[in-house]
Amino acid sequence: MKLTKPTHRLLLFVSIVFFSLLMQSCMENDTKETPAAVTTEVEVEKKQDKPEYFLLRPEVEKAYGYSHAVKIGNEIKISGAVSMDDAGNPTAVGDMAQQMKNCYADIEKILKHFNCTFDDVVVENIYTTNMASLLESAAYRNEIYKNHYPTATWVGVTELALPQFMIEIELEVYKAD
Template sequence: MNRTINQLTLIVALFVLAFGFQSCEQKQKEESKKVEKEVTVESEKPEYFLLRPEVEKAYGYSHAVKIGNSIKISGAVSMDDEGNPTAIGDIEQQMKNCYSDLEKILIHYGCTFDDVVVENIFTTNMAQMLEKSGYRAEIYKNHFPAGSWLGVKELALPEFMVEIELEVHKSE
């Protein structure tokens, strides 16, 4: 009888100990999830970047927004710092000017064109764009991103022939 009581006492003690241990583990998991959630929420706060603040404020947009590891970059066009069109009539130079501005934004975020996952190109002259598109191989040396090329009737100003927007994934 004493032996049975001792065995029952031992079983109950092991049960209480196991339950207490499990309860502590559960609390740790919940606290860990709470901390993870706080970190995730904090890192997802949007960070806005203006390449040409006066121009962008006048037109009502931000050139880039970073949320977590994702960066959305508004369409770049061939313009000077005052917002005046440049390389008028020269689609290849306009492309080069767009990529130059896009590179400045990528550098601001510590990225390169290797981090670009989507590139959308809008052009008012698809035939010329296709003819000059080989230049992109100088930009994307390792791989090309996903994306679309769209022929459009017009862009923000009649002198603009090409506009390029990007989506970027910044690796940790």
């Protein structure tokens, strides 16, 4: 049987396509991980992503229903810190500067728990019932953020959890490995 030129070209084309697909399949098999390796890698990621909860004042936080901080992987979310004692009573009532210092002191305890510093803070949100007073006290932040400032949002609100609170500071932290 003699092949015609069009049939010969078609056969050649089909052969090239077949061998190209075969080669591609072989190359993909070389780069794929074994199912056991994939499973192990996924299990390690799941263990690393398990949330770690931290309570600064366990009784107060349980009473109000929140965790003061949660770490997942390299990220830590810190709930709004307010000026309170260990029993949950407001402190430095009427004194914005001292309330701000008290908030940052509590935040520092949380950061230390996670082996972090204020240099690891990437987001800072401040809520206040008195923006003018916050602006007067804001220079204190220079003592906290010595190397760089995080992104920040300052919001004036009509009230916080208790009427004596003038300021609440929440943070997001990123801790590189």
